[in-house]
Amino acid sequence: MKTKKGMNVTPYFYLIPSMLVFAVFLFYPFFKTIYLSLYKTNKLGEAKIFVGLGNYTELLTSASFRNSLKVTMIFVVIVVIGGMLLGLLTAVLCNKAFPGIRVFSTAYALPMAIASSSAAMIFQIMLHPAVGIVNKLLGLDINWLNDPNTALYCVAILTAWLNSGINFLYFSAGLGNIDESLYERASVDGANGIQKFFSLTLPGLSPIMFYTLVVNIIQAFQSFGQIKILTEGGPSESTNVIVYSIYRDAFFNYRFGSASAQSVILFVIIMLITLVMFRIEKKGVSY
Amino acid sequence: MSEITLKNICKQYDDEHYAVKDFNLDIHDKEFVIFVGPSGCGKSTTLRMIAGLEDISDGELWIDDELCNYLEPRDRGMSMVFQNYALYPNMTVYDNMAYALKIRKMPKAEIDEKVHQAAKTLEIEHLLKRRPGALSGGQKQRVAIGSAIVRKPKAFLMDEPLSNLDAKLRAQMRIELSKLHRELGTTIIYVTHDQTEAMTLGTRIVVMKDGIVQQVAEPQKLYNNPANLFVAGFVGSPSMNFCDCYVEREGDRCTLRLGSRDSERKIYLDGVKAGMLNMFHADEQVTLGIRPEDIYEYEEAAAGGFEKNTIGMVKKVETREMLGAEVALYFEEQGSTFGARLKPENNTQVGEEVALYFDPDKIYVFDKITEENIFYKEGM
Numbered sequence: 075m076k077t078k079k080g081m082n083v084t085p086y087f088y089l090i091p092s093m094l095v096f097a098v099f100l101f102y103p104f105f106k107t108i109y110l111s112l113y114k115t116n117k118l119g120e121a122k123i124f125v126g127l128g129n130y131t132e133l134l135t136s137a138s139f140r141n142s143l144k145v146t147m148i149f150v151v152i153v154v155i156g157g158m159l160l161g162l163l164t165a166v167l168c169n170k171a172f173p174g175i176r177v178f179s180t181a182y183a184l185p186m187a188i189a190s191s192s193a194a195m196i197f198q199i200m201l202h203p204a205v206g207i208v209n210k211l212l213g214l215d216i217n218w219l220n221d222p223n224t225a226l227y228c229v230a231i232l233t234a235w236l237n238s239g240i241n242f243l244y245f246s247a248g249l250g251n252i253d254e255s256l257y258e259r260a261s262v263d264g265a266n267g268i269q270k271f272f273s274l275t276l277p278g279l280s281p282i283m284f285y286t287l288v289v290n291i292i293q294a295f296q297s298f299g300q301i302k303i304l305t306e307g308g309p310s311e312s313t314n315v316i317v318y319s320i321y322r323d324a325f326f327n328y329r330f331g332s333a334s335a336q337s338v339i340l341f342v343i344i345m346l347i348t349l350v351m352f353r354i355e356k357k358g359v360s361y
Numbered sequence: 362m363s364e365i366t367l368k369n370i371c372k373q374y375d376d377e378h379y380a381v382k383d384f385n386l387d388i389h390d391k392e393f394v395i396f397v398g399p400s401g402c403g404k405s406t407t408l409r410m411i412a413g414l415e416d417i418s419d420g421e422l423w424i425d426d427e428l429c430n431y432l433e434p435r436d437r438g439m440s441m442v443f444q445n446y447a448l449y450p451n452m453t454v455y456d457n458m459a460y461a462l463k464i465r466k467m468p469k470a471e472i473d474e475k476v477h478q479a480a481k482t483l484e485i486e487h488l489l490k491r492r493p494g495a496l497s498g499g500q501k502q503r504v505a506i507g508s509a510i511v512r513k514p515k516a517f518l519m520d521e522p523l524s525n526l527d528a529k530l531r532a533q534m535r536i537e538l539s540k541l542h543r544e545l546g547t548t549i550i551y552v553t554h555d556q557t558e559a560m561t562l563g564t565r566i567v568v569m570k571d572g573i574v575q576q577v578a579e580p581q582k583l584y585n586n587p588a589n590l591f592v593a594g595f596v597g598s599p600s601m602n603f604c605d606c607y608v609e610r611e612g613d614r615c616t617l618r619l620g621s622r623d624s625e626r627k628i629y630l631d632g633v634k635a636g637m638l639n640m641f642h643a644d645e646q647v648t649l650g651i652r653p654e655d656i657y658e659y660e661e662a663a664a665g666g667f668e669k670n671t672i673g674m675v676k677k678v679e680t681r682e683m684l685g686a687e688v689a690l691y692f693e694e695q696g697s698t699f700g701a702r703l704k705p706e707n708n709t710q711v712g713e714e715v716a717l718y719f720d721p722d723k724i725y726v727f728d729k730i731t732e733e734n735i736f737y738k739e740g741m
Contacts, residue, residue: 258414259447262518263461263508264435273460277451 111334119330129335138311139319139336146295146315149230153294156234158286161241166275168242169249179246186239190299197232198304222312225305229313232304233297241286248282249275284355288348295344316340363390363425363438363515363548365411370420372406372572380406381572384420388516388550393542395563396552398595403572404552405520411550412518413437424515440514444521446505448493454480455489458508479507482541499530510541516548523558535561556596560584568592590732593650593725599689601650601725602699610643617649617726619674620695628721629670634736638726642735648727653689655723656701662718673716681711690715 111129113121133139164182168175185193200206201218209215218224252274260270276283298317301307307314307322314322316336324333370384381403388394396404409415411422413434422429429437440461448457455476456463462472480486483503493501502522509517523531523538539562542549553559559566560580568575568583568591576588587593593601607624609616615635619626628649630638638647662668676692676699687702690709701717709715726735 253445253447255443255445255447256449258412258434259441259443259508260449260460261414261434262412262437262439262441264464265460266435269464273452274449277449280451 107334107337109334110330111338113331115328115330117328119324119328121331125331129331130339133332133335133339138314141311142314142316142319142336145226145311145313148226149233149297149313149315150291150294152227152230153233153237153297154287154290156231157237157290157294158241158283160234160238161286162245162279164238164242165245165249166271168246179242182242183239185236186243188236188239190233190236190297191303193232193236194300194303197228197300201228219304220309222309225309226313229301229304232300233294236300237290237293241290244282244286245279248279251282252278284351288351291347291351292344295340364388364423365516365548365550366421366423367407367411368421368423370407370410370422371418372403372410372415373418379403379572381410384574386567386574386577388548391546391548393539393549393551393562393564395559395566396550396569397554397556397559397566398569398575400554401571402569404554404567404569406572407569408518408520408550408552411437411516412439412441438515439518440509440512440516441518442505442509442520442522444524446493446501446525448501448504448508450493452492453489454485454491454493454496454504454507457493457504458489458511461508461512475511476507479511482510482544483507498526499534502526502530502534506538506541510545514547516550519549519551521552521554524553524555531558538562557598560596566596568595570595586738587725587734588737589734590648590650590727593727593734597652599653599700599702601652602656602694603648603650603697603727604695604699605646605729606649608638608642608645608647610639613639615639617647617724619649625672626674627672628719628724630721630724634726637735642726642728646729647735648729648732650725650727651719651723653700653702655720656703657718657720658703658707659716659718661704662720665720667721668718670721671718673718675714675716677714678709678711681709 110119110121112124112126114123114125114128116122164178168179168182198219200208203209203215203217203220206218208218216224218228256274256278257270260274265273296317297315298321301313301315301318302321305313307318317340320333320336320340323329323336365386365388367384367386367388370381371379372381373379384403384407386394396407398404406415410417413429413432417430424437448454449460452460458476458479459472462475467475476489477486480489483506485500485503485507488496488500488504493504496504502525505522523534526534535558538549542562551558551562560583563580565577565579566583567577570591576583576592578586583592583596587596590603594603604619606617606619606628607622609618609622611629613631613635615630615638617628617630617638618624619628657665659668659673662671662673674694676694678690678692679698680691682689682691683705686705688705688707690701690703690707692699692701692715707715727733728735
């Protein structure tokens with residue numbers, strides 16, 4: 075099919091189904107969010123008073139939101155580093171054939187299959203100040219989830235463990251792609267295990283490492299279920315990450331305008347980080 | 362100086378099967394030893410056991426009077442070239458070659474000198490800044506060899522290093538390897554399945570089959586004095602022809618009848634060979650072997666004076682290959698293909714018949730059951 079000017083329009087028809095799906099589930103909510111972030115809303119979420127960037131200035135001057143940003147950053151750093159290190163360590167451990175390897179592989183990949191809410195329930199019991207196994211084993215008496223100094227770390231470590239499952243899979247696949255004879259040559263060349271890890275394993279993993287890093291960062295920013303169940307943003311906002319703050323503003327305080335503005339800020343942060351990452355990738359990753 | 366001794370080396374993956382069985386060999390300093398055999402004969406496994414990449418199931422490996430069975434690969438002082446080159450993809454050619462030296466904490470200036478020297482020998486100086494991904498197969502091969510020769514190892518271990526190259530490049534690299542061996546004066550242990558490579562490169566050849574050493578000898582001796590049917594068939598190109606024949610005693614002489622007991626196609630033997638056959642195999646069926654280059658037409662047989670000792674076999678030519686310097690004729694004998702290499706003047710075409718004579722001095726006779734060479738000279 076061609077227009078009068080001879081432009082071929084047939085290919086665009088093939089895009090219609092996927093564009094429709096995107097429009098309903100992505101573009102509409104996205105633009106609606108931006109729209110709402112410019113208004114004060116009523117309790118039903120209907121835009122009532124246009125305030126321009128009022129919601130944004132309010133947020134950026136609020137101590138609570140700045141705390142949210144800080145908490146989110148700490149949370150993301152712990153989750154990404156912890157989750158990736160754990161995934162890498164377990165993948166390297168399971169890269170050798172030995173009896174029972176399947177049991178270990180399954181165990182390390184398992185967090186992927188556990189819902190964050192059920193994992194949170196289990197951690198809640200384990201971290202319980204009176205009957206929890208953590209205090210019993212360590213012989214301590216800490217109220218892990220109700221202490222502003224420890225609550226964030228507990229939630230972050232749980233999330234890191236949850237994310238390590240899929241990282242384990244990514245890294246295992248990456249390790250499988252590294253030619254075994256390279257390790258053999260390195261052995262004959264005289265390299266020890268640590269030298270082999272740094273000169274062969276890490277460079278060999280760099281392409282998948284990059285991909286995993288991007289996915290992990292995005293995932294970490296969006297963690298919600300475990301925070302909702304374990305701490306509900308508390309104590310004293312010490313675990314009030316942006317996603318939870320959005321949830322609370324929208325569905326407890328019915329301030330949809332402010333919640334939308336926070337969503338937009340979160341979107342911008344994630345997009346900027348991803349763009350920077352892709353820039354770095356072109357320089358640092360060897361294939 | 363390096364002496365490598367393998368004593369009753371065995372490799373077993375399960376209780377019943379041996380990948381390598383009772384491998385015994387003394388490798389002397391500066392030797393170019395070739396392990397050759399068909400795929401799965403255990404030649405690579407043996408090499409990898411020397412390198413330390415495979416555990417030795419049984420037996421002893423001595424390197425310079427030190428028992429090395431349980432030594433880590435890095436402590437054995439070997440340097441290895443792999444079939445797929447095994448270049449580190451994330452490093453430049455320079456870093457690839459320098460890797461083993463860097464790990465040994467050699468001073469930078471010394472590394473630089475050694476890498477450049479090796480690169481010069483192999484004519485790859487212009488490639489030093491490139492990554493392996495940007496190299497051709499032949500260049501990668503040179504880099505792999507370069508990475509091995511920057512060190513002064515006790516021995517080079519090479520696992521089919523030329524098998525990924527095309528025929529022309531392979532022939533060229535063969536000559537260069539030979540030259541390199543003379544220049545470096547280091548022991549080389551080389552694995553290949555290609556008998557041409559084995560014959561042209563090796564100072565000594567180990568022929569293996571099913572994990573068992575068949576024969577260890579210099580190339581010429583291996584060719585002239587194969588220990589058994591397998592070695593005879595494996596060494597030489599095109600390979601030796603085999604057919605069944607019967608031993609018939611005629612006083613001091615001995616007649617081999619081709620095919621059946623009453624065949625009129627006969628070869629007469631006398632002297633020691635006849636004596637051996639008469640004594641141990643009279644009236645038995647044996648396997649006769651003759652190389653394609655030892656089959657002649659009547660004129661040549663007459664010139665060589667053996668036309669009376671062999672009754673010409675008249676055969677119908679099935680395939681004819683004009684090779685320029687010679688012509689190869691193929692015909693059928695007892696169900697298998699026989700080849701003969703004749704002078705290029707021979708004009709027999711496909712479908713025509715030709716009379717052929719075997720040189721009785723050049724025939725081999727193998728025991729039907731043990732497949733041993735009956736005329737094998739121990740220690741020759």
